[in-house]
Amino acid sequence: MMEPEALATMPHAISTQGLYLDGVTVAFDGFRALNNLSLIVEPGELRAVIGPNGAGKTTMMDCITGKTRPGSGIVKFGDRDLTRMDEASIANLGVGRKFQKPTVFDALTVFENLELALKAPRNPIACIRWVLRGEARARIEKTMQEIGLTARAHDLAGLLSHGQKQWLEIGMLLMQDPQLLLVDEPVAGMTDHETEQTAALLTGIAGERSVVVVEHDLEFVKALNSRVTVLHEGSVLSEGSITHVQNDPRVVEVYLGR
Amino acid sequence: MMTRRIVLLVAVLLLALLPVLNALPSSNPLHVSDFLVSIIGKWICYAILALALDLAWGYAGILSLGHGAFFALGGYAIGMHLMRLIGPRGVYGHPVLPDFMVFLGYRELPWFWLGFDWFPFAFLMALVVPGLLALVVGYLAFRSRITGVYLSIITQALTYALMLAFFRNDMGFGGNNGFTDFKELLGLPLNSGTTRAILFYAALVSLVVVFLLCSALTRTKYGRVLTAIRDAESRVRFLGYSVTQHKLFVFVLSAMIAGLAGALYVPLVGIINPGEFSPGNSIEAVVWVAFGGRGTLVGAVLGAFSVNALKTWLTSVAPDLWLIALGCLFVAVPLLLPKGLVGLVRRRKGKA
Ligand SMILES: Nc1ncnc2c1ncn2[C@@H]1O[C@H](COP(=O)(O)OP(=O)(O)OP(=O)(O)O)[C@@H](O)[C@H]1O
Ligand SMILES: [Mg+2]
Numbered sequence: 001m002m003e004p005e006a007l008a009t010m011p012h013a014i015s016t017q018g019l020y021l022d023g024v025t026v027a028f029d030g031f032r033a034l035n036n037l038s039l040i041v042e043p044g045e046l047r048a049v050i051g052p053n054g055a056g057k058t059t060m061m062d063c064i065t066g067k068t069r070p071g072s073g074i075v076k077f078g079d080r081d082l083t084r085m086d087e088a089s090i091a092n093l094g095v096g097r098k099f100q101k102p103t104v105f106d107a108l109t110v111f112e113n114l115e116l117a118l119k120a121p122r123n124p125i126a127c128i129r130w131v132l133r134g135e136a137r138a139r140i141e142k143t144m145q146e147i148g149l150t151a152r153a154h155d156l157a158g159l160l161s162h163g164q165k166q167w168l169e170i171g172m173l174l175m176q177d178p179q180l181l182l183v184d185e186p187v188a189g190m191t192d193h194e195t196e197q198t199a200a201l202l203t204g205i206a207g208e209r210s211v212v213v214v215e216h217d218l219e220f221v222k223a224l225n226s227r228v229t230v231l232h233e234g235s236v237l238s239e240g241s242i243t244h245v246q247n248d249p250r251v252v253e254v255y256l257g258r
Numbered sequence: 259m260m261t262r263r264i265v266l267l268v269a270v271l272l273l274a275l276l277p278v279l280n281a282l283p284s285s286n287p288l289h290v291s292d293f294l295v296s297i298i299g300k301w302i303c304y305a306i307l308a309l310a311l312d313l314a315w316g317y318a319g320i321l322s323l324g325h326g327a328f329f330a331l332g333g334y335a336i337g338m339h340l341m342r343l344i345g346p347r348g349v350y351g352h353p354v355l356p357d358f359m360v361f362l363g364y365r366e367l368p369w370f371w372l373g374f375d376w377f378p379f380a381f382l383m384a385l386v387v388p389g390l391l392a393l394v395v396g397y398l399a400f401r402s403r404i405t406g407v408y409l410s411i412i413t414q415a416l417t418y419a420l421m422l423a424f425f426r427n428d429m430g431f432g433g434n435n436g437f438t439d440f441k442e443l444l445g446l447p448l449n450s451g452t453t454r455a456i457l458f459y460a461a462l463v464s465l466v467v468v469f470l471l472c473s474a475l476t477r478t479k480y481g482r483v484l485t486a487i488r489d490a491e492s493r494v495r496f497l498g499y500s501v502t503q504h505k506l507f508v509f510v511l512s513a514m515i516a517g518l519a520g521a522l523y524v525p526l527v528g529i530i531n532p533g534e535f536s537p538g539n540s541i542e543a544v545v546w547v548a549f550g551g552r553g554t555l556v557g558a559v560l561g562a563f564s565v566n567a568l569k570t571w572l573t574s575v576a577p578d579l580w581l582i583a584l585g586c587l588f589v590a591v592p593l594l595l596p597k598g599l600v601g602l603v604r605r606r607k608g609k610a
Contacts, residue, residue: 065496067492067496086495088495088496088498088499088501091495091497091498097496099493099496103490103493105482105489105490106489107488108486112482115479115482116479116482116483116497117497122499122500123503124480124483124503124504124508127479127480128475129478130479130480172497176498
């Protein structure tokens, strides 16, 4: 389904921008979903984020992508202050996101979903005048191969299984050619084999781009072979290699030991 | 696909035949009445309005309950032109001022009436004024992410407010009488059969052009962005599209098409008054589109024709029943025909 050389479809800009969160706090009706959260992701780094349900992992991504404005704190990508930008501008800056609940456009085909995500001028006139040329078509076809949906190219995305929608969303993320990928629970609903492939894909992407992956599946996190950040009640509980955090007694107590 | 095109072509040709049959002597069995031609001319204009609404609602998910306002503004723009053309033939015989202004004691033409004696300007205004209004309202609403029922309420309030404003004499648009008693357009006397046929054809050609335009637009990537916005607006933002910009574009375009429909309508019916702004008109337009099948252009046109045919028939046999029937349609269509007539036909075909 997905070979490492397929990653050559993402050839461009080597990421030079890091992600920087400092003292980020988000409160919903007084409840602190993020509590003085600080996190640095180096350019090209692959980072896994784990933590119990409700730890604030998705909320953290909401802050980075402009969906939620933090009550206080700094969120920067390179030298750009993300707290002052809207979702579309942040996306155009090169921050792509895969949602926890896969959201693809059900009324469009797999191909059309990818075409919409493909990096290209986004204004209405450009979209009207858009003609699918060979190069773009080739990129979409290559991505469809990587995500194993070539045979479903002209099926409506609404007809896909949960796992296939996950793949399609990962494909859409690749089409955007982002510098920073935020991937929220990518392997939910996937088979073991698909999970391995996803891990290979993400490790292959990192280096050129920064990748932040949220996942509960510890086997998958191990396969990523990256630094791990453990979130708990809205702040960082522990950070380090997977063996380090697995042996951290606080992590065992709140997360692993249950 | 092929058969669909042929059906559409035949439908257009049949409509185009009507003025010809109307010109036959009334003894001829194929003769059709003036009434039929004029009422179908009206429906053609409604069908253009339905296309406009479908573009915004069916494709982009913007349920406007105020499209009647854009239609009426287009109508008023052409109405102003028609009023200026009356010239000294008015009851008061004033060389420039329309009768209602003389009656209300105006000394000179208000500034916003200037230029309307020139057809190209008036026609342009029939598109630009609705477009500008949509731009302002749309910008404020979409920028603040007002969607769904809140947007519907705002647009409904907009048309209601405009109705109240246009009822006022001091607005300079003829108050509750509006404009009527038109004499000519582009040098053609409005009471002649030939002119009526020309106006009919103008409407029909416009319908075909607007249909083709919408059809081409919805097939572009832009059309697919609209569909995406309709189904998952926030997801589109995270792909880097400015939803505000895209919605605004389609809303303004839609308002301009509605204005065009109104501009074609007023010379055909010979009158425009603030009643055209009444909230009920906008709701009726939504019922046409829902009944025909929103999100399909054929559905919008079909809905405009069929619901208006029903209305014409009901108002002649049982005038009191129409509003009740409209209410029933409003409730029943989403429950029984969620995809409208077009959905019904497709389902039949799918089974066969
Ligand atoms: N919009 C909101 N309004 C109120 N509370 C919210 C909102 N969004 C998140 N929360 C709360 O904030 C906390 C953190 O939620 P978040 O979704 O970030 O957790 P998570 O770490 O992603 O959990 P999971 O592993 O279940 O996905 C939860 O207690 C959640 O109920
Ligand atoms: Mg989550």
